[in-house]
Amino acid sequence: MRDMESLDPADWSDLRALGHRMVDDMFDHMANLRDGPVWRPMPEESRRELRRVLPRGPTPAEAVYEEFQRLVQPYATGNLHPRFMGWVHGGGSPVGMLAELLAGGLNANLGGRDHAPIEIERQVIAWAAEMLGFPADASGVLVTGTSIANLIGVLVARSASLGPSVRRDGVGDTGLVAYTSVAAHGCLPRAMEMAGLGRDALRMIPCDDQGRMKVGALTARVAEDRSRGLRPFLLVGTAGTVDIGAVDNLAALADVAEDEGLWFHVDGAFGAIAALAPKLRPLLAGIERADSVAFDFHKWAQVPYDAGCIVVRDGARQLETFGAEAAYLRRESRGLAGGGIWPCDLGPDLSRGFRALKVWMTLSVYGADRIGAIAQQTCDLAATLAARVDREPALERLAPVALNIVCFRFVAADGDLDRLNADIVADLQEEGIAAPSTTIVDGVLAIRAAIVNHRTNYADIAILVDAVLEAGRTRVEAAAVAEKEVPPVIHRGQVYREASRLGAEVSRSRRVPGFT
Numbered sequence: 001m002r003d004m005e006s007l008d009p010a011d012w013s014d015l016r017a018l019g020h021r022m023v024d025d026m027f028d029h030m031a032n033l034r035d036g037p038v039w040r041p042m043p044e045e046s047r048r049e050l051r052r053v054l055p056r057g058p059t060p061a062e063a064v065y066e067e068f069q070r071l072v073q074p075y076a077t078g079n080l081h082p083r084f085m086g087w088v089h090g091g092g093s094p095v096g097m098l099a100e101l102l103a104g105g106l107n108a109n110l111g112g113r114d115h116a117p118i119e120i121e122r123q124v125i126a127w128a129a130e131m132l133g134f135p136a137d138a139s140g141v142l143v144t145g146t147s148i149a150n151l152i153g154v155l156v157a158r159s160a161s162l163g164p165s166v167r168r169d170g171v172g173d174t175g176l177v178a179y180t181s182v183a184a185h186g187c188l189p190r191a192m193e194m195a196g197l198g199r200d201a202l203r204m205i206p207c208d209d210q211g212r213m214k215v216g217a218l219t220a221r222v223a224e225d226r227s228r229g230l231r232p233f234l235l236v237g238t239a240g241t242v243d244i245g246a247v248d249n250l251a252a253l254a255d256v257a258e259d260e261g262l263w264f265h266v267d268g269a270f271g272a273i274a275a276l277a278p279k280l281r282p283l284l285a286g287i288e289r290a291d292s293v294a295f296d297f298h299k300w301a302q303v304p305y306d307a308g309c310i311v312v313r314d315g316a317r318q319l320e321t322f323g324a325e326a327a328y329l330r331r332e333s334r335g336l337a338g339g340g341i342w343p344c345d346l347g348p349d350l351s352r353g354f355r356a357l358k359v360w361m362t363l364s365v366y367g368a369d370r371i372g373a374i375a376q377q378t379c380d381l382a383a384t385l386a387a388r389v390d391r392e393p394a395l396e397r398l399a400p401v402a403l404n405i406v407c408f409r410f411v412a413a414d415g416d417l418d419r420l421n422a423d424i425v426a427d428l429q430e431e432g433i434a435a436p437s438t439t440i441v442d443g444v445l446a447i448r449a450a451i452v453n454h455r456t457n458y459a460d461i462a463i464l465v466d467a468v469l470e471a472g473r474t475r476v477e478a479a480a481v482a483e484k485e486v487p488p489v490i491h492r493g494q495v496y497r498e499a500s501r502l503g504a505e506v507s508r509s510r511r512v513p514g515f516t
């Protein structure tokens with residue numbers, strides 16, 4: 001008889017040794033993050049080396065691991081590093097990493113059927129409901145991220161408004177319109193596109209000077225749409241806007257939703273985790289009245305990518321939006337095909353991995369209070385950063401700081417400040433010192449430091465500010481020299497003092513009232 005093919009080794013000892021080495025190497029990597037750069041650009045030759053035709057034959061696992069160590073690991077995103085402050089990226093954790101290993105080992109498919117991994121996911125959803133102040137029987141499902149969780153929110157709201165027959169009939173010309181603020185995340189208009197409602201049907205309501213949706217403008221727009229025969233169905237509040245971390249007045253929005261008969265969905269991508277921090281929790285007041293909440297475990301809760309979550313108060317609405325009817329998904333009262341409602345009945349995915357394990361292990365091992373304490377710590381760090389920015393004459397803060405995001409810029413006497421600040425950010429990233437990102441606040445480019453990582457400390461904040469000042473001064477100086485086309489006779493400190501003086505003037509004239 002011919003030998004049968006299998007991917008399991010005949011002798012496990014070599015692979016076992018390699019596996020142990022991988023785990024040790026990754027622990028070392030995490031333990032020594034501070035010694036390395038935040039990020040380094042991937043050299044062209046390394047990219048080239050990765051490009052090759054489909055490998056038809058085998059390569060020893062040690063050799064492939066060596067390529068990972070040489071070509072992949074050094075050029076990763078950098079979000080484990082304490083001075084990664086770009087976008088809103090979670091830092092992951094050692095326990096999360098181990099959970100990924102275990103989940104990979106079990107290779108469970110959480111689309112459905114009757115097994116323990118699904119019980120873990122149900123437990124995670126129950127914890128999420130508890131965290132948000134939702135009823136214990138709220139339903140939900142883990143997804144890739146808040147983008148998809150928001151899409152599910154829009155789809156559930158859509159069928160709650162039109163009835164489940166929308167699944168058969170489509171949306172047609174129903175005139176459904178939804179509301180969110182101009183500060184909402186870009187995935188919401190995309191969700192409206194994918195839901196067949198079109199992004200123009202998402203009304204972008206203006207914000208106040210704290211970045212929160214103006215409630216008066218919202219009710220006026222709802223009234224206007226109704227008078228034009230349209231059908232308002234959904235209100236999306238944001239807990240933690242992506243640009244500046246503002247939290248909508250969720251209680252006021254819940255009132256409007258109730259009065260107007262709108263589905264109330266909250267995008268709490270990172271901000272919902274504030275519910276675990278006693279001092280931050282009051283900012284979320286009203287979230288417990290939402291019909292659905294989308295948020296991520298992979299941002300502020302430090303769970304490794306990817307782990308988004310949608311929780312729906314009335315599980316029946318979620319089930320009628322996605323309930324699967326296919327014959328091959330038939331349920332039985334006993335056996336592996338039992339277990340009642342399956343995750344594939346609650347969202348668009350059928351096959352799904354065991355994301356729940358890393359969430360369950362993170363919350364179990366560290367405890368929810370510790371995750372909340374880390375959220376609080378990042379807010380305290382942000383407050384320190386904001387205070388330092390306010391003290392530095394060459395820096396200007398561009399937005400209030402409600403949570404863990406600080407938007408600011410370097411100000412020079414003249415020149416294109418947007419270009420200058422974008423260059424400063426790229427300088428810092430390329431030098432590997434720190435990785436803030438940029439955004440636009442009130443029409444100007446801001447350096448945006450989103451402090452999400454549990455590893456970030458006060459020294460990291462000081463290093464970030466010092467590096468921004470240094471890069472800004474160096475660039476101003478270089479520009480001054482280039483303009484004069486003479487050798488640099490000006491002392492660096494002199495240039496900086498002049499830039500600071502003029503910068504402070506610009507700063508004072510631009511400062512927005514009401515900033516704290």
Ligand SMILES: *Cc1c(COP(=O)(O)O)cnc(C)c1O
Binds near residue numbers: 147148187241267270
């Ligand atoms: C990050 C973010 C999203 C998108 O979440 P993903 O997990 O990246 O899909 C949506 N809304 C807000 C407010 C966010 O910060």
